[in-house]
Amino acid sequence: MTHTAPSGNDRPLIFVALTQQGAELARDLQKHFPGAQLHGVRGRVDQADSLFEKATAHLAQLFEAGNPIVGICASGILIRAIGPALGDKTGEPPVLALAEDASVVVPLLGGHRGANSLAERIGKILDAVPAVTTAGDRRFGVALDAPPVGWRLANPQHYKDFTASLLSGAEVRIKGDAPWLSQSRLPQSPSGELSISVMLEASAGSSHELIYHPTRLAIGIGCERNADPEEVLALAEAVLAEEKLSPLSLAGVFSVDVKADEAAVHAVADHFGVPARFFAAARLEAETPRLANPSDLVFQEVGCHGVAEGAALAAAGPEGRLLLPKRKSKRATAAVAVAPRIIDPNSVGRPRGRLSVLGLGPGDQAWRTPQVAAEVARASDLVGYGLYLDLLGNLTQGKSCHAYALGEEERRVRAALDLAAEGRSVALICSGDPGIYAMAALVFELLDQVDKVEWRRLDIVVAPGISALQAAAARIGAPLGHDFCAISLSDLLTPWEAIEQRLHAAAKGDFVVAFYNPVSKRRTQQFATALEILRGQRPPDTPVVLGRNLGRPGEKVTVYRLDEVGPDQVDMLTLVLVGSSASRRISRPDGGEWVYTPRGYEKKRIAVAASSDDDATDPVGDVA
Numbered sequence: 228m229t230h231t232a233p234s235g236n237d238r239p240l241i242f243v244a245l246t247q248q249g250a251e252l253a254r255d256l257q258k259h260f261p262g263a264q265l266h267g268v269r270g271r272v273d274q275a276d277s278l279f280e281k282a283t284a285h286l287a288q289l290f291e292a293g294n295p296i297v298g299i300c301a302s303g304i305l306i307r308a309i310g311p312a313l314g315d316k317t318g319e320p321p322v323l324a325l326a327e328d329a330s331v332v333v334p335l336l337g338g339h340r341g342a343n344s345l346a347e348r349i350g351k352i353l354d355a356v357p358a359v360t361t362a363g364d365r366r367f368g369v370a371l372d373a374p375p376v377g378w379r380l381a382n383p384q385h386y387k388d389f390t391a392s393l394l395s396g397a398e399v400r401i402k403g404d405a406p407w408l409s410q411s412r413l414p415q416s417p418s419g420e421l422s423i424s425v426m427l428e429a430s431a432g433s434s435h436e437l438i439y440h441p442t443r444l445a446i447g448i449g450c451e452r453n454a455d456p457e458e459v460l461a462l463a464e465a466v467l468a469e470e471k472l473s474p475l476s477l478a479g480v481f482s483v484d485v486k487a488d489e490a491a492v493h494a495v496a497d498h499f500g501v502p503a504r505f506f507a508a509a510r511l512e513a514e515t516p517r518l519a520n521p522s523d524l525v526f527q528e529v530g531c532h533g534v535a536e537g538a539a540l541a542a543a544g545p546e547g548r549l550l551l552p553k554r555k556s557k558r559a560t561a562a563v564a565v566a567p568r569i570i571d572p573n574s575v576g577r578p579r580g581r582l583s584v585l586g587l588g589p590g591d592q593a594w595r596t597p598q599v600a601a602e603v604a605r606a607s608d609l610v611g612y613g614l615y616l617d618l619l620g621n622l623t624q625g626k627s628c629h630a631y632a633l634g635e636e637e638r639r640v641r642a643a644l645d646l647a648a649e650g651r652s653v654a655l656i657c658s659g660d661p662g663i664y665a666m667a668a669l670v671f672e673l674l675d676q677v678d679k680v681e682w683r684r685l686d687i688v689v690a691p692g693i694s695a696l697q698a699a700a701a702r703i704g705a706p707l708g709h710d711f712c713a714i715s716l717s718d719l720l721t722p723w724e725a726i727e728q729r730l731h732a733a734a735k736g737d738f739v740v741a742f743y744n745p746v747s748k749r750r751t752q753q754f755a756t757a758l759e760i761l762r763g764q765r766p767p768d769t770p771v772v773l774g775r776n777l778g779r780p781g782e783k784v785t786v787y788r789l790d791e792v793g794p795d796q797v798d799m800l801t802l803v804l805v806g807s808s809a810s811r812r813i814s815r816p817d818g819g820e821w822v823y824t825p826r827g828y829e830k831k832r833i834a835v836a837a838s839s840d841d842d843a844t845d846p847v848g849d850v851a
Contacts, residue, residue: 238294238320239264239604240345244272245282249299249327254621256297259352261625262604276621277592277600283308292597295321295341297349302333309336321345326355333358343370366394369411371437377569378407379440379475382432389421389437397421405439427565429473442478442501443566444550445542448492449482449525449534450559456494462556463495466563470551474499478570481538483508483529487579488684491559504542504576505650511537519552539564542575577650580685581605582643584670585654586661586692587618591778594693602690603654610643611656619656640669648681660694664715664743695802696741699774702784704813704821706772706804711739711824716746716753723753730757734764739810739824742803751794754803762789765808770822772804773797786812786820 240263242253250272253265266289267275268282279285282300286308289296298305302324309322313336321342324333332349334342334357343359350357372386380386393399398416401408403425409415422436432438446466450459467474480496482489484505496503508530514537515521521532531537535553543564551563583602588594603609603622613630616623629646631639643655657665667689674682700707712733718726733740740761745754761769767790775798776782787796789805797803806824813821 238292238601240295240297241266241289243282243286243289243296243298243300244268244275245300245304246271246327247273250275252299252325252327252329253297256349256352257621257624259348262622263624264600264604265621274620275592277595287312290320290322293320295337295345297323297325297332297345299325299327302335305335323349325349329353329355331356331358334360338370340373343373367412367414369407369413374439375407377442377478377571378405379442381430381438381440381473381475385432385434385437388434392421392435399423401425403439405441408439427473427476428471440473440475441569442476443543443568443570444472444476445478445481445539445547445564445566445570446495447481447535447537447539447542447562447564448486448495448559449538449561450486450489450491452489454489454491454558456491458556459491459559459561460495460498462554462559462561463499466551466554466561469554470563472550472563477501478566479504479542479572479576481506481542481576483511483531483534483538484577485529485684486534487577488686493579502572502578504572504578506538506541506576510541514540517549519549535560535562536564538562538576542566542570542572544570544575578652580647580650580681581652581688582647582670582685583652583654583688583690584657584661584667585690586657586659586665586694587615588693589659589695589698589778590618590776591698594698594778596690596692598690599692602688603656606652606654608643608646608651608653609656610639610646610653612639612658615656615658618658636666636669637673640666640673644670644673644679644682644685647685648679657692658695659698660692661689662691663694663696663713695743695774695777696804698777699741699772699784699802699804702774702777702782703772703786703804705823706739706770706806706810707741708824709739709807709809709826710736711741711807712736713741713743714757715743716750716757717744718750718753726753727756727760730760734761737765737807737809739807740805742805744799745797745801745803746794747799754794754797758789758792758805761805765789765806769808770806770810770812772806772822774802774804775800777802786822 240260242256242265244250244253244267250267257263264276266277266279269278269280290309291312305322305324319337321337321340322335323342323346324335332346332355334346346357346359372380372383374380398414398419399421400417400419401415401423405425408423424436425439430438446463477499479501480492480503482492482505484507486492487505493503511531515532517540518533518536526532536549539562540547540549543566547564547566550565553560553562585599585602608627609616609623610629616628616630629642643653647653655666661667696713714729767788769789771787771789771792774784810824815821
């Protein structure tokens with residue numbers, strides 16, 4: 228699993244190395260932190276999950292994005308980089324400085340958001356000194372403002388004054404069962420002037436009393452299809468208020484699996500900041516003997532005699548009990564059960580499956596978007612063509628990888644959908660952009676044409692990537708500066724007659740044309756025909772850009788005339804850009820060339836010079 232700060236932050240842990248020695252240390256640590264990434268300085272670090280040019284700017288960007296950071300460098304570098312971005316300390320991610328010789332690790336920021344515990348863990352792995360300086364942690368052996376998983380502090384605003392009193396010699400009474408507190412080095416006394424209370428009910432607390440809520444409550448939700456989220460949330464809040472229960476005591480929101488895609492259920496979970504989990508109807512039916520309000524009507528609808536009560540009891544476990552029986556609103560029901568111990572929502576029910584369809588770009592790590600990197604880190608399973616999974620490098624550590632060969636596109640997508648339907652978080656990996664001659668369209672085609680309701684319940688996200696046509700264009704200048712189109716010359720899925728018709732239309736319309744899949748071992752004539760069609764409509768010196776292995780070792784970008792290009796110069800790893808009749812070539816000082824397609828600014832300059840009316844403007848750039 229991906230290492231994250233224990234504060235709800237789901238961003239991946241980033242090791243930042245400024246030297247090769249630091250990178251080697253980071254790689255050793257990555258073995259202990261699956262999903263963690265290595266970022267290194269380009270030119271100093273030979274291989275990393277991401278390479279950057281300027282350390283200060285990159286560190287600031289990572290910090291502002293909320294990534295936990297371990298900088299293998301001097302503390303001062305991190306302080307100078309992150310200092311200008313410091314704000315609310317309750318929201319800052321962990322930031323640690325690790326000496327390059329692995330002698331000491333210093334939590335600089337976010338001590339109680341994971342930095343201290345991370346420093347202790349790294350210290351044990353490397354036999355390094357964890358330089359934890361937080362006074363309360365060192366004296367009492369416990370972080371009162373960062374309780375263990377399954378515990379929540381109700382009044383963090385009082386923590387500072389409370390801790391100050393402790394450090395000044397005050398004693399504390401612990402009311403309720405909390406082994407992590409009673410077994411600490413806190414100065415405990417039955418007559419202490421300070422108190423720590425453990426409870427399920429809501430309480431304001433004070434600077435003399437900290438309130439902790441164990442997550443022992445499960446709220447079950449049932450609702451009609453497309454119920455109003457506001458109605459369901461109002462019911463959930465009313466149910467908790469009826470028994471004066473604190474939402475901080477909730478472990479999760481629970482329902483039947485046919486509601487996995489119900490917006491109202493997820494709205495309640497999001498509001499309370501807890502996960503939503505779902506049970507099969509058969510599992511809820513097993514709870515029928517414990518229901519206070521079994522319903523034959525509900526059984527006819529979903530296959531169990533109670534959704535709200537059944538889901539709450541299933542989450543609370545066999546030793547749990549129904550604390551608040553089913554309450555109803557117009558279109559929803561809610562019930563609350565209590566467990567004798569902390570409820571782990573990851574071990575009960577199933578989350579809504581998630582499928583993220585990701586574009587890695589052509590291959591260069593610098594072209595991979597932060598959204599794609601975050602989705603890869605979040606995923607439990609990676610599905611894709613083997614080469615694309617290889618491009619992820621260390622990002623595959625700790626994840627289940629499902630590699631497929633070329634030509635197995637539909638098998639690949641079906642496997643990804645099925646895995647996600649099991650409640651997993653799945654990333655379907657594509658090169659370039661997933662929506663351009665890639666898997667995103669096939670995902671939605673299968674959703675549309677295959678009658679699998681479990682697929683349609685999934686949370687599906689498409690994260691764009693830099694396409695091959697964008698990469699090739701950027702390498703050579705701006706050949707896509709005016710209208711362009713993309714055509715795949717593969718006739719495996721599209722009849723050649725349709726492709727040929729599009730070629731004639733593109734030639735007649737004088738579009739810049741990007742050719743995907745120009746040739747294969749068995750297919751070369753199509754590209755020759757395409758060139759012949761274009762030659763009939765544009766000058767022989769029209770520039771043609773061939774981009775091969777874009778963003779990968781062996782990258783080569785060359786420019787030819789339209790009348791000198793042939794099928795023997797391209798392969799399936801080549802992206803071809805054929806300019807319009809307006810496209811131009813410019814010589815570069817290094818002997819290379821730029822290619823661009825003017826948009827018409829020369830005519831505009833002439834018109835402006837000839838007219839005093841300079842108020843009229845045209846839109847510039849991609850503003851869609």
